[in-house]
Amino acid sequence: MLLLRELTGNPSADLRKMTFPNYRPMLDMTGRGKGICALASYSGNKVSGLILGRFENKEAEMLSVYVNPFFRKKGIASMLLKQFEKKAAAAGCSKIKAAFTSAMPSFGAVKRLFEKNGWSKPQKRMKLIYFSRENLYREIQENPRYEKYKNALLPKGFELVKWCELQPEKIAQIKSRHNQPGGWTDDNTPFREPEKMEKLNSFAILKDDSVAGWFITHRINPDTIRYTQIYNDPVANGMRGIIIQTVIHAYWLHAMYGPEKGCFIIYEWNTSLLKIFEKLMEKLTDSCTESFGVEKDIGQD
Numbered sequence: 001m002l003l004l005r006e007l008t009g010n011p012s013a014d015l016r017k018m019t020f021p022n023y024r025p026m027l028d029m030t031g032r033g034k035g036i037c038a039l040a041s042y043s044g045n046k047v048s049g050l051i052l053g054r055f056e057n058k059e060a061e062m063l064s065v066y067v068n069p070f071f072r073k074k075g076i077a078s079m080l081l082k083q084f085e086k087k088a089a090a091a092g093c094s095k096i097k098a099a100f101t102s103a104m105p106s107f108g109a110v111k112r113l114f115e116k117n118g119w120s121k122p123q124k125r126m127k128l129i130y131f132s133r134e135n136l137y138r139e140i141q142e143n144p145r146y147e148k149y150k151n152a153l154l155p156k157g158f159e160l161v162k163w164c165e166l167q168p169e170k171i172a173q174i175k176s177r178h179n180q181p182g183g184w185t186d187d188n189t190p191f192r193e194p195e196k197m198e199k200l201n202s203f204a205i206l207k208d209d210s211v212a213g214w215f216i217t218h219r220i221n222p223d224t225i226r227y228t229q230i231y232n233d234p235v236a237n238g239m240r241g242i243i244i245q246t247v248i249h250a251y252w253l254h255a256m257y258g259p260e261k262g263c264f265i266i267y268e269w270n271t272s273l274l275k276i277f278e279k280l281m282e283k284l285t286d287s288c289t290e291s292f293g294v295e296k297d298i299g300q301d
């Protein structure tokens, strides 16, 4: 017999293993009114599956779903998903979204799971490109462009400042441009995951002493820097060429002093970055995966 139960803190070790390490702390926060919802399935007296997500501002996000291999293809994930949708609607959400990558061993199953439960067609969101520091180092030795830019020789008026050394008034200046006409939006925020921000090569790009852009990296695990965000303020003219120099400088620092791996994110909408990728990254790439987004209107019933 299958039973679904909502978690209220204190998850067992078996349950903790059923979501990604990054999300495990969220399991402890279930049942505390923080908009986090986890449902476990029990087949007989064994825990067979777990779905985890959050509800925020009328939108729900399904973060992970896992079914123990022994219990797969019996409709358990579909039941967990349906129940999660009901909980989201009951919490006042009108939309639910989720993401998955082509690197997941269960890629086919995940795609089918959403399709059969009436979610949207998967939309390509971003490419994740992985490279090794070894490849980066070799490229730097062979390509004179890196020698030229290792000190980021920017034109007059421009300056790169390490993000961790940015003065509080500059941070306040950036915050004041959030969602302003021509300003940055949540898509290009530099403030996501501050606890993982990489000190080695996250920069603010200053033009005439004002913040005109940023280049943000994160240490996603001890041996990998993720290149998360490149942004230049559309109001700041003359940024052409600055971004590419910033990228090269950041790579140089990584090759000399950084960890063994790097991972580069390119969002589908970021066509200029795709061009930079073609120029700089193709030779370095070890592997490439794609990430997809799906969503569903859940309304109120």
Ligand SMILES: CC(C)(COP(=O)(O)OP(=O)(O)OC[C@H]1O[C@@H](n2cnc3c(N)ncnc32)[C@H](O)[C@@H]1OP(=O)(O)O)[C@@H](O)C(=O)NCCC(=O)NCCS
Binding pocket: 063, 064, 065, 066, 067, 068, 071, 072, 073, 074, 075, 076, 077, 078, 079, 100, 104, 105, 106, 107, 108, 109, 110, 112, 113, 116
């Ligand atoms: C993805 C996963 C949760 C599916 O669990 P499940 O309980 O087997 O799923 P369901 O039984 O509800 O099946 C849903 C649909 O996917 C299909 N499916 C299941 N496994 C499949 C596979 N390996 N290949 C293709 N389709 C598959 C099912 O046949 C069903 O479609 P159908 O009704 O048309 O036959 C499970 O494979 C899993 O835990 N994978 C590892 C974790 C993971 O990658 N999670 C997703 C990212 S967060």
